[in-house]
Amino acid sequence: MGRLVTGVRAWIDERFDLAGIKALAQKKRVPVHRYSYWYFLGGMTLFLFGLQVLTGALLLLYYRPGADEAFESVQFIMTQVQFGWLVRSVHSWSANLLIFMAFAHLFSVLFLKAYRKPRELTWVSGILLLFLMLGFGFSGYLLPWNTLSYFATKVGTEIPAQIPIVGRPILLFLRGGEEVTGSTLTRFYGLHVAIFPALATLLIGLHLALIQWFGMSVPPSVEARWRARPQEKKGVRFFPNFVLRELMAWYVALGLLGALAALFPWSLGVKADPFAAAPAGIKPEWYFLFMFQTLKLIPAKALGMDGEMLGILAFGVIGFAALLLPFLEREKPFNSQRWILALACLFLGYMAVMTVYGWATR
Amino acid sequence: MFPASGISDAGPRSDSTNTARRRFVNILLGTGLTASAASFVYPILRYLIPPKVPDLGRDAVLAAHIAEMEPNTAKTFRFGSRPGLLVRTASGEYRGMSATCTHLGCTVQYRSDLREIWCACHNGMYDLNGRNISGPPPRPLEVFEVQVRDNDIFVRRKPEA
Numbered sequence: 001m002g003r004l005v006t007g008v009r010a011w012i013d014e015r016f017d018l019a020g021i022k023a024l025a026q027k028k029r030v031p032v033h034r035y036s037y038w039y040f041l042g043g044m045t046l047f048l049f050g051l052q053v054l055t056g057a058l059l060l061l062y063y064r065p066g067a068d069e070a071f072e073s074v075q076f077i078m079t080q081v082q083f084g085w086l087v088r089s090v091h092s093w094s095a096n097l098l099i100f101m102a103f104a105h106l107f108s109v110l111f112l113k114a115y116r117k118p119r120e121l122t123w124v125s126g127i128l129l130l131f132l133m134l135g136f137g138f139s140g141y142l143l144p145w146n147t148l149s150y151f152a153t154k155v156g157t158e159i160p161a162q163i164p165i166v167g168r169p170i171l172l173f174l175r176g177g178e179e180v181t182g183s184t185l186t187r188f189y190g191l192h193v194a195i196f197p198a199l200a201t202l203l204i205g206l207h208l209a210l211i212q213w214f215g216m217s218v219p220p221s222v223e224a225r226w227r228a229r230p231q232e233k234k235g236v237r238f239f240p241n242f243v244l245r246e247l248m249a250w251y252v253a254l255g256l257l258g259a260l261a262a263l264f265p266w267s268l269g270v271k272a273d274p275f276a277a278a279p280a281g282i283k284p285e286w287y288f289l290f291m292f293q294t295l296k297l298i299p300a301k302a303l304g305m306d307g308e309m310l311g312i313l314a315f316g317v318i319g320f321a322a323l324l325l326p327f328l329e330r331e332k333p334f335n336s337q338r339w340i341l342a343l344a345c346l347f348l349g350y351m352a353v354m355t356v357y358g359w360a361t362r
Numbered sequence: 363m364f365p366a367s368g369i370s371d372a373g374p375r376s377d378s379t380n381t382a383r384r385r386f387v388n389i390l391l392g393t394g395l396t397a398s399a400a401s402f403v404y405p406i407l408r409y410l411i412p413p414k415v416p417d418l419g420r421d422a423v424l425a426a427h428i429a430e431m432e433p434n435t436a437k438t439f440r441f442g443s444r445p446g447l448l449v450r451t452a453s454g455e456y457r458g459m460s461a462t463c464t465h466l467g468c469t470v471q472y473r474s475d476l477r478e479i480w481c482a483c484h485n486g487m488y489d490l491n492g493r494n495i496s497g498p499p500p501r502p503l504e505v506f507e508v509q510v511r512d513n514d515i516f517v518r519r520k521p522e523a
Contacts, residue, residue, distance in 0.1 A: 058409055080413040083405035251398070258401075 028215065028238035033222045035112055039242075040249050041105040042211075047250045048098040049204070051257070052136075055091040056193065063143070065189035067182030070145035071271040078268055089261035097257070099137055099287045102130050110325075110344050114217035120326035122210040127323045129203050132196060137285055139192040145185060150272030151282045153188075154180045159295070162308045181274065286359065290351045291315055293358035318347065418442040422509065422518040425458060429513065436472030439517070445469050446506065446517060451490055452477060458506035458517040459492045465499045479503070 012018050030039060062081055064073040077084035106126065109115055115123035142153045157180065161171035176183030218226070226233045236242055284292050291311070298307035321328065329340065418441065425439040425448045436449040438461055447461035449472050459479075461469050468483035478495070479488040486497035493502045509516045 058406065061410070062412075076413075082408040082411065082413065084409060086405050087409055254402070255398075 025239040026237055028212075029235040030216050030238050030242040031218050031222075032234040032236055033218070035219055035222070038108040038112060039216060040246060041101055041108055043246045044249060044253060045098060045101040045105050046204070046208075047253060048094050048101060049200070051094045051254075052091065052098060053197070055087050055094065058087045059091060060193065065143070065186050067145065067185060067272075070143060070185055071268075074144040074268060078265075085265050086258075086261055089265045090257050092266040093257055093260045093264075095137060095140065096285070096287075097253075099133055099285075102133050103287070106130060107344070107348060109217075111341070112217070112219040114219070115326045116217075116220075116329065117326070119210070119214050119217055122207060122214065123326050124323060125203055125207045125210065127325075129200070129207060131319070132200055132203060134287065136192060136196050136200075137287065139188040139196065141285055142185060142188045143192065144268060145272050146269035147272050147276070147279060148269050148282065150180060150274070151278045152284045153184065154278075155282070155292075156284060156288070157184075159308070159312060162306065162312055179274070283358070286355060289358035290354035293354045293361075296358075415443055418519065420519055420521065422516040424514055425508075425517040426515045427513050428510065428515065431456070431515070434474050434477070436474075438469065438471075441506070441517065447472065447479065447503075448508070448515065448517060449479070449490060456508045456510065456515060457490055457492075458508040460504040460506070462503075463499060464494065464501040464503060465497075470503070 009018065030036070059077065062073055062077045062084070064070060074088070077088055079085075081087075109123065109126070138153075138156060141149045143149075157171055157174045160174070161167040163170070172178070174184070174187070175181070176187045283289065294315075295308060295311045298311050300307050302310050325340070423439065423441050423446070425441075425446065426437050430437060431448070431450040433450050433454050434452040436447055438445050438447055440446070441460070445461040447459055447470060449457045449459075451457065461471075463470050463481040463483065463486055465481065465484055465486050468481050470479050470481045470486070470488065472478075473480045476487075477490070479490070479492070480486070481488075481497070481499065484498050486499040487495050488499065488503055489495050491502075492505045494500070505520065506517045507520050509518075
């Protein structure tokens with residue numbers, strides 16, 4: 001057995017320079033300082049994404065897109081297929097935790113200023129990934145074809161329709177027609193299982209490659225201290241030291257997901273009926289709630305334009321600013337650090353308050 | 363936050379106790395991880411097995427109406443999730459049987475010219491009692507019970523002997 005392993009390793013080494021790859025893996029170091037725990041969040045997001053791919057592939061075995069079949073097939077998964085409830089519940093729970101982790105990762109990178117030169121593009125690819133994950137969430141929400149998701153999609157696709165000129169075409173493109181129908185479902189299905197995963201593969205590849213290229217960022221305060229006193233500089237090897245710790249975190253996450261899925265299995269709701277009235281308490285997923293709630297609160301006419309329009313414009317500007325954040329800063333980060341920090345805190349607070357508010361009001 | 367490295371000090375203990383402890387910890391860790399891996403893989407394996415479609419059992423299926431069935435003709439009908447074959451012989455009798463060839467599962471057909479049942483895939487032949495008489499089929503076709511009620515012809519599985 002041992003000889004076989006050595007033989008196989010030698011065979012690969014002869015062709016692919018395994019020793020070189022191993023040396024590279026050992027060269028990578030993770031800095032150790034008081035903020036090191038934040039380095040886990042990106043890896044955790046990646047792990048949850050991997051879990052989404054796995055459970056998503058499993059759901060594909062039984063799921064059928066189509067207005068007449070989608071709800072029934074999910075019902076079949078939940079009630080007939082062995083452990084189908086587990087697979088679907090893990091998929092739903094993991095999706096929600098993934099979005100949460102992605103936001104936590106974003107704000108940790110923001111507050112530790114890891115986006116500063118030379119890592120601007122890593123930040124941009126990360127923001128694009130976040131948008132993509134929100135797209136995954138929005139498209140996946142419709143797939144069980146229940147009342148809640150049906151009306152959430154109706155409202156969600158109506159929002160971009162408010163934009164002048166391009167709004168209508170966007171709505172028609174998203175819905176595959178004037179209304180949310182089976183055509184919308186097949187579109188969302190295609191996006192959710194083919195187009196978005198392809199984009200995600202590319203973007204995650206780019207994101208990880210950039211992280212490999214630049215190494216781990218050290219927060220400015222720690223960096224300054226280490227520059228003054230280089231003997232305080234500390235780090236651990238990425239492999240195996242950091243990887244093993246990350247694996248431990250993943251292991252705990254997997255256990256937590258299993259427990260959540262078993263104790264709080266995701267409910268299926270009632271099959272969507274396009275000709276029934278919207279039931280009370282229609283809400284999007286929690287990560288869209290702060291936008292949803294804002295749009296509810298804006299008056300019909302504000303600042304001389306449509307209230308909806310104003311809200312969409314504001315969130316558009318915020319999203320765009322988030323994307324280009326590293327380029328909004330001057331060369332000397334410490335001068336402009338304050339206002340970015342203040343705005344980020346303000347936005348985080350706004351998100352939190354609006355989410356809770358939206359969640360608490362019926 | 364991170365301890366300096368994975369290797370802790372051996373202290374004053376001898377090397378052999380250290381190795382024994384290490385082995386013990388490794389066994390604990392190994393069994394724990396194996397058990398978790400099993401609890402992870404087992405549901406997935408079970409999930410991959412599709413649930414059984416409920417069988418017809420002894421339920422009768424409406425195969426045809428009398429008006430459709432001329433003598434020396436046949437009709438394929440749905441019997442549960444599989445096709446069944448209803449034959450009206452030249453003498454006017456009804457015969458019902460499974461239409462799934464016992465060789466490799468093609469659907470068989472009635473040949474009015476030969477007055478026999480024929481499988482087009484590999485030239486298998488059955489007689490009107492479903493017995494395999496030539497070609498590759500290894501077993502006879504499953505024969506069903508046929509009942510005529512008013513204008514309807516019902517087919518169901520024979521009670522198990």
